[in-house]
Amino acid sequence: MKRRDFFALLGGGIVVLLDDEIYAQETGGPRRGGDAPAVPLEIGAWLHIGETGVVTVYTGKVEVGQNARTSLTQAVVEELHVPPESVEMVMGDTDLTPFDMGTFGSMTTPRMWPQIRRAAAAAREMLLDLAVRKWSVERTTLTIADGRVSAGDRSASFGELAHGEKWTRTIPASVPLAAAADWKVAGKSLPKVNGRAIVTGAHKYSWDLKRPGMLHAKVLYPPQFGAKLISLDAAAAEAMPGVKVVHEGDFVAVAAPEVEKAATAVAALKAQWKPVTAAADYRTVFQYFKQTAQDGAAKAKNLTPYTIAYIAHVPLEPRAALAEWEGGKLTVWTGTQRPFGVRSELVQRFGIPEERVRVIVPDTGSGYGGKHNGDAALEAARIAKAVGTPVKRNWTREEEMTRAYFRPGGLIEVAGKAAADGTITEWEFHNYNSGGSGLQSPYNIPGKKEQFHQTKSPLRQGSYRGLAATANHFVRESYMDELAQSVKLDPLEFRLKNAKDERLRNVLVAAADKFGWKGRKKTAGRGFGIAAGFEKGGYVATCAEVGVDPKSGAVKVLRAVVAFECGAVVNPEHLRNQVEGAIAMGLGGALFEEIQFGEGKIATNRMSKYRVPRFADMPVIESVLLDRKDLVSAGAGETPIVGIAPAIGNAIFDANGKRIRRLPLMA
Amino acid sequence: MNGGPRGVDVDADRTLLSVLRDDLNLTGAKFGCGEGQCAACTVLVNGVATKSCLTKVGAVEGKRIVTIEGLAPEGKLHPVQQAFLDADAMQCGYCIPGMILGAVALLGRNPNPNDAEIVIGMNGHICRCGTYPRVMRAIRALAGNGGRA
Numbered sequence: 001m002k003r004r005d006f007f008a009l010l011g012g013g014i015v016v017l018l019d020d021e022i023y024a025q026e027t028g029g030p031r032r033g034g035d036a037p038a039v040p041l042e043i044g045a046w047l048h049i050g051e052t053g054v055v056t057v058y059t060g061k062v063e064v065g066q067n068a069r070t071s072l073t074q075a076v077v078e079e080l081h082v083p084p085e086s087v088e089m090v091m092g093d094t095d096l097t098p099f100d101m102g103t104f105g106s107m108t109t110p111r112m113w114p115q116i117r118r119a120a121a122a123a124r125e126m127l128l129d130l131a132v133r134k135w136s137v138e139r140t141t142l143t144i145a146d147g148r149v150s151a152g153d154r155s156a157s158f159g160e161l162a163h164g165e166k167w168t169r170t171i172p173a174s175v176p177l178a179a180a181a182d183w184k185v186a187g188k189s190l191p192k193v194n195g196r197a198i199v200t201g202a203h204k205y206s207w208d209l210k211r212p213g214m215l216h217a218k219v220l221y222p223p224q225f226g227a228k229l230i231s232l233d234a235a236a237a238e239a240m241p242g243v244k245v246v247h248e249g250d251f252v253a254v255a256a257p258e259v260e261k262a263a264t265a266v267a268a269l270k271a272q273w274k275p276v277t278a279a280a281d282y283r284t285v286f287q288y289f290k291q292t293a294q295d296g297a298a299k300a301k302n303l304t305p306y307t308i309a310y311i312a313h314v315p316l317e318p319r320a321a322l323a324e325w326e327g328g329k330l331t332v333w334t335g336t337q338r339p340f341g342v343r344s345e346l347v348q349r350f351g352i353p354e355e356r357v358r359v360i361v362p363d364t365g366s367g368y369g370g371k372h373n374g375d376a377a378l379e380a381a382r383i384a385k386a387v388g389t390p391v392k393r394n395w396t397r398e399e400e401m402t403r404a405y406f407r408p409g410g411l412i413e414v415a416g417k418a419a420a421d422g423t424i425t426e427w428e429f430h431n432y433n434s435g436g437s438g439l440q441s442p443y444n445i446p447g448k449k450e451q452f453h454q455t456k457s458p459l460r461q462g463s464y465r466g467l468a469a470t471a472n473h474f475v476r477e478s479y480m481d482e483l484a485q486s487v488k489l490d491p492l493e494f495r496l497k498n499a500k501d502e503r504l505r506n507v508l509v510a511a512a513d514k515f516g517w518k519g520r521k522k523t524a525g526r527g528f529g530i531a532a533g534f535e536k537g538g539y540v541a542t543c544a545e546v547g548v549d550p551k552s553g554a555v556k557v558l559r560a561v562v563a564f565e566c567g568a569v570v571n572p573e574h575l576r577n578q579v580e581g582a583i584a585m586g587l588g589g590a591l592f593e594e595i596q597f598g599e600g601k602i603a604t605n606r607m608s609k610y611r612v613p614r615f616a617d618m619p620v621i622e623s624v625l626l627d628r629k630d631l632v633s634a635g636a637g638e639t640p641i642v643g644i645a646p647a648i649g650n651a652i653f654d655a656n657g658k659r660i661r662r663l664p665l666m667a
Numbered sequence: 668m669n670g671g672p673r674g675v676d677v678d679a680d681r682t683l684l685s686v687l688r689d690d691l692n693l694t695g696a697k698f699g700c701g702e703g704q705c706a707a708c709t710v711l712v713n714g715v716a717t718k719s720c721l722t723k724v725g726a727v728e729g730k731r732i733v734t735i736e737g738l739a740p741e742g743k744l745h746p747v748q749q750a751f752l753d754a755d756a757m758q759c760g761y762c763i764p765g766m767i768l769g770a771v772a773l774l775g776r777n778p779n780p781n782d783a784e785i786v787i788g789m790n791g792h793i794c795r796c797g798t799y800p801r802v803m804r805a806i807r808a809l810a811g812n813g814g815r816a
Binding site (some may be wrong): 064065066067189191192195196198199200201202203204205207208210258259260314315316317318363364365366368394396397398573574577578580581582583584585606607608612613614615616618621 | 678680681682685688689692693694695696697698699700701702704705707734735736738739744748749751752755757758759760761762763764767785786787789790792793794795796797798799800801802803
């Protein structure tokens with residue numbers, strides 16, 4: 001959006017632009033050239049107060065269930081003293097919102113949240129300036145509350161003050177903010193701002209959107225990854241009434257007025273594909289990682305291997321996009337965590353200027369790191385261009401399970417030694433393929449060696465909630481127990497012996513206290529485990545109690561206690577919700593989630609073949625939030641997931657003496 | 668349909684889910700898996716929680732169907748909807764319309780479920796965000812009064 005367009009689009013009022021040069025430099029965007037006198041390139045967020053008093057905030061972040069819409073609204077309410085109902089948060093629309101790298105890496109709270117507070121604080125000062133000017137009163141006599149500015153017996157709503165104005169102010173991102181100890185609204189549990197639209201079914205996800213004349217599309221995928229099309233007979237599909245077939249090289253798709261008809265048509269395509277030889281399957285892949293390590297494999301002989309399966313995000317809303325071409329401009333509605341990244345993909349694909357592509361992200365049916373790219377958007381736009389009508393490309397579950405990217409599998413090899421007093425004296429840790437996040441031990445170990453080895457992957461892989469921190473914490477914290485066992489120390493005591501970081505010690509002690517670690521009573525078939533870690537600016541410790549069936553080995557997690565410290569807490573109830581959700585999701589990857597593949601195909605291609613956690617799998621979950629008002633708020637959607645797998649693995653060992661060195665534990 | 672008759676002229680073999688969503692514009696019922704594994708598509712058919720992705724539209728002719736859009740027709744939330752809001756029982760919300768209708772059906776046949784009965788009654792529903800403890804809390808809050816607040 002161009003500067004002069006603000007008031008044309010929004011009507012009169014006041015606008016605050018937040019100039020975040022540092023963020024722009026860090027993220028490399030927006031690298032916009034062209035002739036348009038666009039908004040300053042470094043703008044991180046902007047905010048408008050209109051003549052009706054509505055506060056509209058524009059941010060490139062998106063809502064995928066992490067409740068950013070609510071926490072960012074809180075930021076505005078905190079600084080602007082306006083009811084939450086008066087705040088409208090425009091998110092993830094590349095024509096309306098400032099460039100944003102994407103909603104991932106737990107960045108919204110540490111980066112966007114203070115930006116929006118600054119913008120709201122500046123708007124507050126502008127309103128006060130207006131009142132001083134209009135009423136000729138001393139600034140110190142003014143009060144601001146509940147969407148009104150008052151002085152003595154005079155009072156005006158924000159809308160009345162903004163009336164007739166067209167005032168823009170640009171502020172730097174370095175303006176100091178009030179300390180967390182002085183927060184009034186932030187730090188409290190504001191309910192989800194659009195909760196009512198969720199419980200009434202009124203909210204429209206990408207899957208739900210429609211445009212006039214829209215067709216539903218399906219894509220013909222090869223039977224094996226990477227297979228090339230030899231021949232295509234589309235006659236039967238083309239003969240179906242209302243069906244259009246698109247064939248561009250290896251890309252084959254159909255479009256039809258009804259989703260069932262599109263499915264029938266794609267099934268009627270007769271295609272021949274050149275078979276491919278797959279590099280590895282889900283059992284041989286760990287060896288394959290080591291063989292294909294770019295920097296060579298580790299030489300040490302004493303390493304203990306752990307394996308990590310590929311897993312799927314399984315967002316309940318499968319990928320979806322609706323594309324429409326109009327007058328040479330492409331608009332795509334799609335659920336993605338990177339609206340500007342998807343815009344770039346579309347720009348590259350179609351060779352058109354950025355200004356002619358608009359990506360709009362409705363609040364999305366979750367992502368967990370799985371919706372970083374524009375697969376569905378590219379398909380929908382391509383088919384829409386070919387058939388000349390708006391096209392909907394809603395992925396089915398099977399497409400979601402087989403065509404999306406996965407959390408990387410990995411081989412992790414570890415060795416270490418502890419002295420008789422419990423001090424760790426040696427530590428060597430190699431991660432093949434799964435990733436470098438959380439690779440560094442938070443314990444104090446002199447001379448430790450930790451290395452990530454890039455390898456080839458037989459499957460498409462990418463981001464996932466917590467990235468590799470889950471895998472690295474699983475192995476590290478499992479092996480910490482192996483070392484504790486080697487010197488016959490209690491797992492908690494052993495960790496505290498090697499942890500100097502006060503914040504790490506605090507979560508360990510808080511979790512253990514709540515759990516009753518010291519007073520735990522061993523009974524047959526029961527086990528207790530503990531694990532801790534640090535990731536994305538937050539500290540977590542998790543205790544788990546499991547029941548293990550002595551005959552079948554089946555594991556039921558009975559209780560999980562999580563202590564989490566992520567600086568100053570922004571919304572305690574939503575934070576607890578994230579912690580519980582991370583435990584629920586982490587439980588699946590810990591116990592049973594595993595992508596089984598071979599011969600270039602995914603065998604676990606449906607929900608009935610890929611088990612995800614259900615009500616019956618849930619333990620009692622208790623969370624302890626350590627609210628550090630003296631520390632900057634960190635993001636919280638990811639970190640609480642990292643402790644549950646090792647806590648369960650350690651509890652299984654405690655129950656039956658079996659050390660399971662793989663994820664999932666129950667494979 | 669949601670308290671009144673609705674006619675549609677569609678192929679009887681189509682799924683109830685796609686007719687609701689694409690022909691009747693009732694998109695509160697969600698597609699999650701297409702094979703009855705996740706229950707995001709749940710609607711009530713004669714008061715029974717039914718997976719609309721596995722139900723042919725021809726099979727529900729003349730039956731009473733309630734979708735999430737029909738649960739609060741006057742804009743006043745159904746007690747189960749309110750209980751979900753009160754318990755903050757949602758994250759992305761995609762599973763929630765199905766969860767709410769599943770809970771309405773559960774409380775309809777068992778007005779006072781204990782925790783084990785809630786788990787059994789709701790176990791067909793998947794929430795990938797993991798709001799299960801909060802859904803439990805919402806239903807627990809209504810147990811004993813049959814879903815009436």
